[in-house]
Each structure stands twice: as C-alpha cells, then as structure tokens.
Amino acid sequence: MQEEAIGNNIIMNEKHLDDLVSYLKFPSVSTDSHYKENVRGCAEWLSSKIDEVGLEASIHETPGHPIVIGKNKHSEDKPTVMIYGHYDVQPADPIDLWDSPPFEPLIKDGKIYARGSTDNKGQHLAHLLGLGETLNENGDLPVNIIYLVEGEEEIGSPNLEPFLIENKEDLDCDVIAVSDTGMIGPGMGTFTYGLRGVACMEVKVIGPSKDLHSGVFGGAVANPCNAISKMISSLHDLDGRIKVDGFYDRVKEIEDWEKTAWSKIELNENETLDLTGAPELFGETGFSDNERRWSRPTAEVNGIGGGYQGEGSKTVIASESFVKLSFRLVPEQDPEEILNLVRYHFEQCKPKGVRVEYEMGHSGKAYLMDPQSGYGLAAQRALRNTFDSDPALIREGGSIPIVQSFKDVLNVDTLLLGLALPDCQIHSPNENFSIENFYDGIRLNRNLINEIGMIH
Amino acid sequence: MQEEAIGNNIIMNEKHLDDLVSYLKFPSVSTDSHYKENVRGCAEWLSSKIDEVGLEASIHETPGHPIVIGKNKHSEDKPTVMIYGHYDVQPADPIDLWDSPPFEPLIKDGKIYARGSTDNKGQHLAHLLGLGETLNENGDLPVNIIYLVEGEEEIGSPNLEPFLIENKEDLDCDVIAVSDTGMIGPGMGTFTYGLRGVACMEVKVIGPSKDLHSGVFGGAVANPCNAISKMISSLHDLDGRIKVDGFYDRVKEIEDWEKTAWSKIELNENETLDLTGAPELFGETGFSDNERRWSRPTAEVNGIGGGYQGEGSKTVIASESFVKLSFRLVPEQDPEEILNLVRYHFEQCKPKGVRVEYEMGHSGKAYLMDPQSGYGLAAQRALRNTFDSDPALIREGGSIPIVQSFKDVLNVDTLLLGLALPDCQIHSPNENFSIENFYDGIRLNRNLINEIGMIH
Numbered sequence: 073m074q075e076e077a078i079g080n081n082i083i084m085n086e087k088h089l090d091d092l093v094s095y096l097k098f099p100s101v102s103t104d105s106h107y108k109e110n111v112r113g114c115a116e117w118l119s120s121k122i123d124e125v126g127l128e129a130s131i132h133e134t135p136g137h138p139i140v141i142g143k144n145k146h147s148e149d150k151p152t153v154m155i156y157g158h159y160d161v162q163p164a165d166p167i168d169l170w171d172s173p174p175f176e177p178l179i180k181d182g183k184i185y186a187r188g189s190t191d192n193k194g195q196h197l198a199h200l201l202g203l204g205e206t207l208n209e210n211g212d213l214p215v216n217i218i219y220l221v222e223g224e225e226e227i228g229s230p231n232l233e234p235f236l237i238e239n240k241e242d243l244d245c246d247v248i249a250v251s252d253t254g255m256i257g258p259g260m261g262t263f264t265y266g267l268r269g270v271a272c273m274e275v276k277v278i279g280p281s282k283d284l285h286s287g288v289f290g291g292a293v294a295n296p297c298n299a300i301s302k303m304i305s306s307l308h309d310l311d312g313r314i315k316v317d318g319f320y321d322r323v324k325e326i327e328d329w330e331k332t333a334w335s336k337i338e339l340n341e342n343e344t345l346d347l348t349g350a351p352e353l354f355g356e357t358g359f360s361d362n363e364r365r366w367s368r369p370t371a372e373v374n375g376i377g378g379g380y381q382g383e384g385s386k387t388v389i390a391s392e393s394f395v396k397l398s399f400r401l402v403p404e405q406d407p408e409e410i411l412n413l414v415r416y417h418f419e420q421c422k423p424k425g426v427r428v429e430y431e432m433g434h435s436g437k438a439y440l441m442d443p444q445s446g447y448g449l450a451a452q453r454a455l456r457n458t459f460d461s462d463p464a465l466i467r468e469g470g471s472i473p474i475v476q477s478f479k480d481v482l483n484v485d486t487l488l489l490g491l492a493l494p495d496c497q498i499h500s501p502n503e504n505f506s507i508e509n510f511y512d513g514i515r516l517n518r519n520l521i522n523e524i525g526m527i528h
Numbered sequence: 529m530q531e532e533a534i535g536n537n538i539i540m541n542e543k544h545l546d547d548l549v550s551y552l553k554f555p556s557v558s559t560d561s562h563y564k565e566n567v568r569g570c571a572e573w574l575s576s577k578i579d580e581v582g583l584e585a586s587i588h589e590t591p592g593h594p595i596v597i598g599k600n601k602h603s604e605d606k607p608t609v610m611i612y613g614h615y616d617v618q619p620a621d622p623i624d625l626w627d628s629p630p631f632e633p634l635i636k637d638g639k640i641y642a643r644g645s646t647d648n649k650g651q652h653l654a655h656l657l658g659l660g661e662t663l664n665e666n667g668d669l670p671v672n673i674i675y676l677v678e679g680e681e682e683i684g685s686p687n688l689e690p691f692l693i694e695n696k697e698d699l700d701c702d703v704i705a706v707s708d709t710g711m712i713g714p715g716m717g718t719f720t721y722g723l724r725g726v727a728c729m730e731v732k733v734i735g736p737s738k739d740l741h742s743g744v745f746g747g748a749v750a751n752p753c754n755a756i757s758k759m760i761s762s763l764h765d766l767d768g769r770i771k772v773d774g775f776y777d778r779v780k781e782i783e784d785w786e787k788t789a790w791s792k793i794e795l796n797e798n799e800t801l802d803l804t805g806a807p808e809l810f811g812e813t814g815f816s817d818n819e820r821r822w823s824r825p826t827a828e829v830n831g832i833g834g835g836y837q838g839e840g841s842k843t844v845i846a847s848e849s850f851v852k853l854s855f856r857l858v859p860e861q862d863p864e865e866i867l868n869l870v871r872y873h874f875e876q877c878k879p880k881g882v883r884v885e886y887e888m889g890h891s892g893k894a895y896l897m898d899p900q901s902g903y904g905l906a907a908q909r910a911l912r913n914t915f916d917s918d919p920a921l922i923r924e925g926g927s928i929p930i931v932q933s934f935k936d937v938l939n940v941d942t943l944l945l946g947l948a949l950p951d952c953q954i955h956s957p958n959e960n961f962s963i964e965n966f967y968d969g970i971r972l973n974r975n976l977i978n979e980i981g982m983i984h
Contacts (some may be wrong), residue, residue: 288924289925290828291825292804293809297831301568301756301829307754348749349737351734352881368747372742378832380831385728387828388830398842425570
C-alpha cells in the first residue's frame with residue numbers, strides 16, 4: 073500500500089482514491105431509464121467493494137433500483153449503527169457547462185471533479201473505506217454495522233420507506249449516521265442536528281371562462297392575476313413576518329445556546345450577498361441570517377403564472393392564474409395543520425369575483441435531535457478528533473425526508489455528519505469533492521464507530 | 529338588379545352580397561408574410577370595386593401593405609367626410625375550431641361566416657356600396673368623400689399615421705366616419721362617442737443572481753415572486769379602487785345624462801355573467817357595470833410569471849419575476865403622467881431586498897367627442913332613420929389608436945357607427961356578420977352622407 077503526504081497533513085492511500093475514481097465512472101443517473109444498466113452496474117461494483125473490505129454484501133431488489141447492504145457479524149453486546157448513503161446521481165445536464173466530462177473523474181488542485189463526487193458517492197465510500205481500514209487493522213468493528221446505500225435518492229426515495237417497513241427487524245439499529253449535508257467551511261467539522269420540514273400547496277384562481285379583452289371588460293370583472301397577487305401579498309407583513317393566524321403557534325423557540333453557537337459562525341453580510349447574488353439581505357425582523365434559514369418557518373412562492381407570457385403586450389384579462397407555494401416548517405409545526413391554516417387564511421381574504429381551488433402537495437415534518445444525547449456527544453467527539461477543533465453545531469434549512477422516515481419507521485435519530493463544502497457544486501456542472509474531505513471522511517468513520525462503540 | 533325581401537324588412541340586392549362574398553375570399557392576413565400577395569390582391573379587388581361604383585380609386589404604397597383610397601370629385605361648397613376601414617384581417621387560427629373554412633364564405637341563418645366578415649370588410653364595404661347606390665341614383669354625392677381603407681390595422685397601423693402626416697392636405701376633411709365598433713344589440717343603432725385610452729408597462733423584479741434552493745436560503749433573502757405580488761396588490765384596495773396617488777386627479781366625471789342613458793341599456797347581472805363566464809361581478813364600488821367599463825380607469829395585470837412553471841413542485845426561490853400591466857385611461861388622464869405615477873408608487877412601496885426594472889410600453893389617450901355637436905347630431909339622425917328608433921349613446925372600454933391619430937393629425941372628430949353584434953366572434957373562429965346589418969350599413973351610409981350634406 074503506497075502512502076504519501078499531499079497538502080499539509082493528509083495521509084493519502086492511492087488505492088482509496090483509485091476506488092473513488094472507479095466508483096465515479098458509473099453514470100448511475102436514477103431518473104433516466106437510459107442509464108438503468110449503469111445504475112445496476114454501479115450497485116454491483118459497490119456490492120463487490122463491500123465484500124472486499126470485509127463486510128457481507130447483499131443486493132435487494134425494489135420496484136425501482138436496488139438497495140445495497142453490507143453487514144459485519146452482529147453481536148448482542150454492541151450498539152448497531154446504520155450508515156446510509158445513495159449511489160445514484162443527478163443528471164449531468166447541462167453537459168456543455170462542464171470543464172471536464174462528468175463521468176471521467178479529474179483530479180485537480182486537491183479536488184476530484186465528477187458527477188456524484190460529493191453527492192453522495194465520495195461521502196459514503198469514505199465511510200466504507202473507513203470500516204475497511206478498521207477491519208483490516210483489528211479484524212473486527214466496535215459496533216454492529218448496517219451499511220445501507222440506495223439508488224433512488226435523487227428521485228425522492230420512493231422505495232426506501234416501504235423497504236424499511238418490510239425489513240424493520242433486520243434493520244433494527246440504535247442510531248443512523250449520514251454524510252450528505254454541508255460543512256460550514258474547509259476543515260471545520262459540522263454536526264447538523266436539525267432540518268426544516270416542508271409543506272407544498274398549489275392554488276389556482278379562476279375568473280372568467282375565457283381570456284377577456286381588458287378594454288371591453290376591464291373594471292367590470294375581477295382579474296385572477298390581480299386577485300392572486302392580493303392573496304400572496306396577504307401572507308407576509310412588510311417586515312417578512314407571516315400573517316396567517318396560528319402559523320407560529322407551535323414554533324419551538326430557538327434556545328439561547330443555539331443563538332450563541334450560530335452567531336459565531338454567521339456569514340457576514342457581504343458573504344451572504346456574494347453567495348446568493350441578492351441585491352440586499354431581507355428576512356423576518358429580529359432574527360439573524362442563520363436563525364432565519366435554520367429555525368424560522370417560511371412561506372415562499374416557488375412559481376407563479378397567468379395571462380400573456382410572450383414578448384411585448386397583449387391586453388387580456390386572463391381566465392385563471394396559479395401559484396405554487398411551499399412552506400418550510402420548524403420543530404413542532406405540523407404540515408397538515410399549516411396547510412389548513414393557510415387555506416383558511418386564503419378563504420378569509422380572497423378577493424371578490426373569483427373562485428379559488430387548492431391542491432395539497434408533498435409535506436414532511438421538521439427534524440430535531442438533541443445534540444447532547446449520548447450519540448450526539450459521540451458524534452461531536454468523533455468530529456473533534458478528526459478535525460482537531462470543536463465542531464460547529466448547526467441546523468439546516470432544507471428538508472431530508474428520509475431522516476423523518478428513519479425516525480418514523482425505525483424510531484432512531486440520525487447523526488448528520490456532512491462533508492460537502494459550500495463550493496462543491498452538487499446538482500450543478502463541475503461537481504467536485506475535496507480529496508482532503510475524502511480522507512477526513514475515512515478518519516471520521518473510524519473515530520465515529522470507536523466513539524459509539526465506547527458508549528456501551 | 530334582383531331585389532327580394534328576406535326576414536322582416538331587408539331589401540336584398542344579390543349583387544351586393546356577391547361582392548361581399550368575393551371580398552371575403554381573400555385571405556388578407558396582414559401579420560403573416562405568406563399572405564403578402566393575397567393582401568395585395570385584396571387591395572386591388574377593392575380598388576376595382578371603388579372604380580366600379582363611380583369613385584376614383586388609387587393605391588398608395590407604404591413600407592408595408594398599401595392604402596386604398598376612393599374619392600369623388602370634390603367641391604368647395606360641400607363638407608368633406610372621410611370613411612375609414614381596413615381590408616386586412618386577423619389570422620384564422622385555430623383553423624380546426626371553425627365550422628366552415630374561414631375564407632370560403634358561408635351564408636346560413638341570416639349571417640355570413642368568414643374571417644373579416646364583421647372585422648372589417650363587411651362594414652366598410654357596406655359604406656362603399658351605399659355610396660355606389662347614391663351615385664347610381666343621383667349621379668353625385670351630397671358630400672366630398674375620402675374613402676380610405678388600410679391594410680395594416682390588425683398589426684397596429686404602423687404606416688397609417690405617417691401617411692396621414694405626409695398627405696395631410698390631400699386628406700383634409702371635416703369629419704371621419706368609422707364602422708368598426710359594436711352595436712348594443714340587433715337592430716339597435718349605436719353611436720359610440722368615447723373610447724378609453726391605454727398605457728402599458730412591464731415590471732421586472734430581480735432578486736438573487738440565480739434560482740436558489742428555497743430550503744437552504746428561504747427566509748434569508750427576498751423572494752421576487754412574493755415581492756411582485758406585494759407590488760401588484762398595492763394597486764387596488766379591496767373594493768377595486770386604485771390606490772396610486774394622483775391616479776384619479778384628472779378623471780373627468782361621468783355626466784348625469786350619461787348615467788341616465790347608460791342605465792337604460794345596462795345588461796342585467798346574469799347577462800354579464802353569461803357573457804364573461806365570471807363567477808360573480810366585481811368592480812369599483814359606486815359605479816354600474818357600464819360606468820366601470822366605459823368611463824372609469826383600470827389597472828390590470830395582463831400577464832404575470834416567475835419561478836417554476838411545470839407540473840408538480842420545485843422548491844426554488846426564483847431569480848426574477850415579471851408582470852405585464854396595462855392601464856385603461858379615461859378623458860383627461862395623460863398616459864405618460866399615469867405611467868410616472870405608477871412607477872413612483874412602486875418605488876415607494878417596493879419590498880426590501882429586490883431590484884425593480886420598468887419598461888414602458890405603448891400608450892394612447894382616451895377619446896371623447898361631443899355627441900351633441902353638429903356632426904354628432906347628424907350621425908344620430910342617420911342612425912334613427914336607418915333603425916327606426918333612437919340610437920344608443922355609448923362609450924366603449926377599448927382603445928382605437930387611429931381615432932386619436934385622426935384627432936392629432938387631421939384635427940377632426942370620428943363618428944363611430946358600429947355594426948358589430950355582440951356574438952359576431954371577431955378575432956375568433958366562426959366570425960360572422962349579420963346580413964341584415966350589411967344592408968343596414970348600406971342604408972346607414974346613405975342616410976349619413978345625406979344628413980352631413982344638409983348641415984352646410
């Protein structure tokens with residue numbers, strides 16, 4: 073085994089990097105049936121690799137792409153840790169914006185460029201190779217491992233929850249670890265202990281039975297595009313606070329320790345403006361940027377449309393308009409209750425002269441675990457040992473529905489120990505994974521199973 | 529010449545109807561260059577017909593489609609009347625919604641079905657044939673006639689105003705008559721003495737430099753779709769009154785006689801609901817349906833868009849949103865001033881966190897003539913003699929920019945004596961013209977030039 077130093081302090085095992093390159097060559101695009109065989113090929117490669125590192129691999133068919141599982145020999149006196157990842161990737165489009173081919177991994181300036189490098193192959197392969205190193209050195213692991221990697225995360229994991237339910241006993245575990253979230257910066261270990269939930273709704277406002285001439289009828293009938301704007305406008309006050317009655321009733325307040333912890337890692341205003349390209353910051357009064365993104369609920373228009381969409385002008389009163397809304401939810405809010413409150417709000421404030429139709433979309437609760445629980449503290453120790461500094465304790469603003477599935481079906485917490493850097497370009501051209509993070513991920517796995525093994 | 533009675537009281541001249549059928553066979557679609565030769569063929573047919581009825585025809589080239597003019601021998605002691613029409617037609621699409629081919633005129637149940645039948649060939653051909661009948665009977669006309677028919681009305685008459693300016697002396701006249709507006713019902717002569725103006729504006733609201741993940745950033749940056757809704761919502765109060773400072777300052781109040789006249793011809797609520805398909809009536813409090821449509825200004829969204837437009841949901845914060853607005857204006861409002869007031873209003877109320885860009889579109893003032901002027905009274909007498917009842921005095925809610933051009937360039941009023949019935953389907957499949965209205969139009973022309981001839 074060749075080892076050499078690159079950068080300041082990474083011990084590089086070239087075979088590990090070769091494994092990552094091999095894995096990234098599979099165009100395992102789950103959403104596109106043209107890649108079906110590549111997805112399977114990827115699952116089979118992973119299965120072989122699992123066997124190779126010393127776990128026992130199995131491939132489980134689903135109505136979609138297979139789930140790959142690796143286990144060691146379980147023993148009753150050890151805690152059971154599930155490590156979750158996904159071997160499928162986003163489509164590489166738009167291809168022509170890539171500087172190198174998305175499925176021909178390129179190593180350059182300390183990063184490996186390929187579709188799936190950060191999201192999620194690099195991160196869960198690091199865990200597998202970490203397990204392999206421990207097995208190689210000790211002949212055994214300090215925990216029972218269920219290494220579970222699915223192939224449908226990028227299409228919403230339609231078959232994962234049914235699989236969890238069907239195999240609930242086989243998958244029984246004490247805690248789950250996932251590396252599929254962000255790090256606040258290079259070398260800054262990050263523990264994500266909360267996620268926002270989401271609730272979606274589409275609203276259609278219907279006026280005249282066909283588009284009308286705005287000269288002939290303007291002023292005498294309600295205009296569905298004007299009307300929908302009034303409804304959307306009624307969602308917020310000018311300071312960004314949501315005006316729907318009862319919307320904040322169940323919102324769990326931010327703890328003082330969270331405010332303190334988050335204020336230390338707050339981006340400065342210019343950094344946020346650079347990151348988003350927004351002309352100025354804006355959000356609910358009385359909260360910091362991190363507080364707004366991680367612990368306050370939102371009411372966002374994701375899409376709006378109605379009437380003439382072409383060049384120039386066409387003086388019509390549209391027959392109807394639509395808005396696609398999503399609400400990011402925080403701990404103790406209930407998605408169904410929120411959607412009902414919003415609907416009631418709209419029914420109260422909808423303008424005269426139009427009909428309104430509602431269609432409820434997908435939803436999921438927010439997730440929050442106690443970072444001071446036994447497993448939370450073990451995760452923090454593992455991060456501290458890996459990165460030689462106190463980890464950042466954050467929540468994230470997005471939603472990871474599988475984390476809620478794990479809680480609902482298996483009744484366990486998920487430790488979110490992300491290795492994705494802010495500039496890793498997931499879902500975009502030139503996706504990349506820091507090679508330093510790859511090796512840090514291997515060490516993080518070794519530290520994590522040690523720490524969890526010591527709890528019992 | 530064959531004459532026979534159809535219906536109750538129409539004297540039918542088959543040659544007139546043959547002429548109309550011939551004229552309607554030309555697919556003189558001005559907007560589509562494939563039809564260029566057909567448009568010219570139509571102009572040439574009209575020119576021959578003008579000569580045939582005893583006027584002197586001329587075809588005038590423009591950068592687009594030609595203008596056709598017919599004149600009698602002018603005499604200084606007679607008033608000069610311009611009769612305006614347009615020989616171009618809207619495209620026939622969607623063709624498959626027609627019950628008969630749009631350029632193969634079909635006579636059925638007292639109507640002639642063809643593209644251009646009401647808009648505008650049938651109406652201005654009736655005038656020409658009326659002039660022909662008078663010339664045939666009397667050898668002369670009681671007025672000087674400038675019969676001017678353009679070929680670009682359906683594409684905004686880009687070359688008409690330049691032509692008017694260039695030929696101002698040749699086109700000098702005392703009054704203009706146009707049959708291109710509506711009748712309030714069959715057999716109910718209608719004199720339109722006012723039109724609303726229009727001012728258009730497109731507003732773009734710009735937030736982040738690219739679409740953002742609404743989970744990661746939601747709550748911390750302004751959402752351009754939410755922001756534009758707030759701006760649009762600020763245009764009206766809940767009762768439909770426009771809240772832009774100064775918007776109503778110059779609005780000419782409705783005269784008492786107008787309120788009385790219009791109330792007599794008000795549609796009942798169910799009729800308006802049937803006509804528009806709107807679920808209920810809505811408009812500025814304190815005004816009737818006719819008052820709202822004919823004499824009150826509006827602020828209408830003609831199109832709105834931003835963010836995800838496809839099926840289902842995509843949780844993005846869009847980079848930008850747009851709205852296409854038009855304002856219908858009433859007498860004494862100034863289009864440029866109104867656009868400036870609205871822009872100022874938006875600048876005052878625009879939400880934080882976004883940039884706003886404005887693009888001003890086309891505009892035109894409202895038109896109002898005194899129906900009790902000499903020519904106005906002459907027009908009313910002609911209508912009374914034609915339809916055997918007092919004409920309805922109305923304004924219309926739409927805008928006819930050429931009427932303002934006539935006022936601006938030639939400094940004359942336009943008598944709007946429309947023959948279009950509410951169910952004539954202009955711009956739609958199965959456009960049709962009532963044959964009774966065609967013959968009434970011929971008689972209206974004869975009565976009109978007689979009445980105007982008697983003024984001097």
